[in-house]
Amino acid sequence: xxxxxxxxxxxxxxxxVSAAWxxxxxxxxxxxxIEWGGAPALPxxxxxxxxxxxLGAGVAGLSAAYELGKAGYVCTILEARDxxxxxxxxxxxxxxxxxxxxxxxxxxxxxxxxxxxxxxxxRIPSHHLATLGYxxxxxxxxxxxxxxxxxxxxxxxxxxxxxxxxxxxxxYDTRGHLAELFAKSVRNGGLDKEMTKADxxxxxxxxxxxxxxxxxxRTGGPRVPNALPAAPAGPLAYGPSPKSGWIVPPGPLxxxxxxRAPLPLETLMHPLVAIGGxxxxxxxxxxxxxxxxxxMDMIPKAFExxxxxxxxxxxxxxxIARVGKGVAVSYKDKHTGKAHKVDADxxxxxxxxxxxxxxxxxxxxxxxxxxxxxxxANSIKVAFQAPRFWETRDxxxxxxxxxxxxxxxxWYPSGNLMGKQGILVAGYSFGEQADRFGAMPLDQRLAxxxxxxxxxxxxHGAPLNKGFTITWGKVxxxxxxxxxxxxxxxxxxxxxxxxxGPFYFAGEHLSHAGAWQQGAFMSSHRAIxxxxxxxxxxxxxxxxxxxxxx
Numbered sequence: 001x002x003x004x005x006x007x008x009x010x011x012x013x014x015x016x017v018s019a020a021w022x023x024x025x026x027x028x029x030x031x032x033x034i035e036w037g038g039a040p041a042l043p044x045x046x047x048x049x050x051x052x053x054x055l056g057a058g059v060a061g062l063s064a065a066y067e068l069g070k071a072g073y074v075c076t077i078l079e080a081r082d083x084x085x086x087x088x089x090x091x092x093x094x095x096x097x098x099x100x101x102x103x104x105x106x107x108x109x110x111x112x113x114x115x116x117x118x119x120x121x122x123r124i125p126s127h128h129l130a131t132l133g134y135x136x137x138x139x140x141x142x143x144x145x146x147x148x149x150x151x152x153x154x155x156x157x158x159x160x161x162x163x164x165x166x167x168x169x170x171x172y173d174t175r176g177h178l179a180e181l182f183a184k185s186v187r188n189g190g191l192d193k194e195m196t197k198a199d200x201x202x203x204x205x206x207x208x209x210x211x212x213x214x215x216x217x218r219t220g221g222p223r224v225p226n227a228l229p230a231a232p233a234g235p236l237a238y239g240p241s242p243k244s245g246w247i248v249p250p251g252p253l254x255x256x257x258x259x260r261a262p263l264p265l266e267t268l269m270h271p272l273v274a275i276g277g278x279x280x281x282x283x284x285x286x287x288x289x290x291x292x293x294x295x296m297d298m299i300p301k302a303f304e305x306x307x308x309x310x311x312x313x314x315x316x317x318x319x320i321a322r323v324g325k326g327v328a329v330s331y332k333d334k335h336t337g338k339a340h341k342v343d344a345d346x347x348x349x350x351x352x353x354x355x356x357x358x359x360x361x362x363x364x365x366x367x368x369x370x371x372x373x374x375x376x377a378n379s380i381k382v383a384f385q386a387p388r389f390w391e392t393r394d395x396x397x398x399x400x401x402x403x404x405x406x407x408x409x410x411w412y413p414s415g416n417l418m419g420k421q422g423i424l425v426a427g428y429s430f431g432e433q434a435d436r437f438g439a440m441p442l443d444q445r446l447a448x449x450x451x452x453x454x455x456x457x458x459x460h461g462a463p464l465n466k467g468f469t470i471t472w473g474k475v476x477x478x479x480x481x482x483x484x485x486x487x488x489x490x491x492x493x494x495x496x497x498x499x500x501g502p503f504y505f506a507g508e509h510l511s512h513a514g515a516w517q518q519g520a521f522m523s524s525h526r527a528i529x530x531x532x533x534x535x536x537x538x539x540x541x542x543x544x545x546x547x548x549x550x
Contacts, residue, residue: 170277320361
């Protein structure tokens with residue numbers, strides 16, 4: 001039998017696991033709030049026709065060309081793919097994807113604009129001001145993304161008899177048990193030396209309300225008191241609470257409603273409950289979050305419309321060389337097979353380091369060493385088209401569910417609520433989980449993801465169809481979802497953030513907001529400020545131009 005002391009010890013351990021997990025950058029969770037959003041206010045005409053070749057048409061490269069073009073620089077972007085966006089990749093009807101494990105897929109979702117799958121970034125926090133600023137300026141229409149729903153589920157075969165637990169029950173049962181434990185400690189004099197009697201009374205009243213405590217009676221009714229009630233004089237206990245959900249909801253006549261019985265402490269101590277139940281509390285996961293209407297790739301497509309012929313697609317870089325004080329970048333046209341070369345005064349390199357390491361180059365030896373050592377994290381997503389049973393049957397509108405399987409996160413669509421069909425992300429995992437999951441043959445991978453949904457929503461694994469999956473560690477021109485260079489190699493991170501003669505480096509790997517588009521934008525802003533300062537033989541621009549409407 002678990003004692004209350006055991007519970008507190010275990011809860012501390014769980015909190016440590018949760019904190020460590022949510023710090024994993026491959027999940028897109030970072031070290032803090034990234035507030036700054038404006039691009040550097042480069043002096044008008046400062047470029048004076050200087051030529052800049054930009055390698056890669058991800059959001060770092062696109063934004064660099066956009067800002068430098070405003071200042072009079074003549075830019076050329078070389079992109080190996082036949083699309084812009086890099087890891088910003090939205091899958092729709094007819095999208096093709098070939099990975100280097102031989103997996104060759106064509107998306108068979110219905111040809112409907114509401115049916116899409118954001119295979120890379122899929123959410124934008126409200127404090128990622130650079131990302132949102134470009135959306136506003138380029139006219140990218142936005143909508144609310146529902147990142148958390150109390151109807152979301154947590155499932156592990158190791159707890160609760162394998163039956164899913166709703167988020168609301170995990171959250172409020174944990175709160176109730178903790179409130180009961182702390183309230184009894186206060187009442188028994190455990191805090192006498194630290195608190196006055198008045199302080200104890202106030203804390204007790206707060207704990208009773210916060211945790212829904214009573215003498216074993218149902219608590220947490222719909223009425224909201226104007227002030228904290230006094231703590232009851234009788235026994236304190238956490239009992240069934242409507243906050244945790246109903247077995248029988250309130251109805252007419254004498255149908256008062258029957259709330260769920262609390263889960264036991266042993267279940268609430270499981271690390272998955274802590275991870276899933278607190279995921280949305282991280283600053284980068286808090287409401288309100290947003291997404292572009294119609295898919296995340298609306299952002300790079302908006303840049304492409306503005307930049308026009310600046311972007312050259314299907315151009316695979318084969319050599320990066322210094323020529324005098326400038327650069328010469330050789331590339332192959334993938335459609336014609338012909339070799340070409342671009343001469344420029346400067347070069348901004350946004351190619352992922354794991355790809356860049358294989359391209360002959362004239363970078364300094366110390367920077368080559370940093371690039372060669374860089375390691376990228378893997379991530380995998382799998383999505384299906386299905387009738388929206390999660391809404392009609394389980395009252396789940398948006399949000400996430402969690403399992404301890406290698407699929408980890410199940411993600412429900414926020415757009416087109418109450419439509420007939422939707423795209424359900426039946427698995428989103430990282431690191432070792434993604435490596436194991438991605439190693440399965442395609443048919444086994446899809447079957448495994450269906451089983452995950454079946455465990456979360458019994459009876460609904462079978463209706464999932466038209467599956468599509470991506471393993472970022474096996475995607476050409478990426479070979480990973482993000483690079484935590486600042487943690488892997490702090491000195492190398494600092495070195496690569498500075499100019500190497502005519503070469504400047506940018507991308508999410510050169511920011512502390514790694515795996516977010518915000519990080520790529522901010523890294524790009526730093527690179528162009530350094531380049532502009534070098535070109536003008538002056539100091540980097542430190543003021544930001546306000547984002548507006550183009």
